Amino acid sequence: MCFRPGGVAKAQVCPNCGKKLVPIGGVYQKKCPFCKTDFTALIEAAKKEAEAEAAAKKAAEASPEAPKPE
Ligand SMILES: [Zn+2]
Numbered sequence: 314m315c316f317r318p319g320g321v322a323k324a325q326v327c328p329n330c331g332k333k334l335v336p337i338g339g340v341y342q343k344k345c346p347f348c349k350t351d352f353t354a355l356i357e358a359a360k361k362e363a364e365a366e367a368a369a370k371k372a373a374e375a376s377p378e379a380p381k382p383e
Contacts, residue, residue, distance in 0.1 A: 325341055327345040329348050330350070343356070
């Protein structure tokens, strides 16, 4: 293995052929080089998910005490 430590972007897995794709220079590939599946929509969805997660985390940090369900 010759991965550089730290700051390595998460690898993509092609939902079509299941191959692992390593982002080049931290940039996700837009197309599967193996089966040519278009990832543009998937990348957008992942971005939105990450944004929603970050927003939820911020909201949780903003409220000092989360309401506990009784
Ligand atoms: Zn593929």
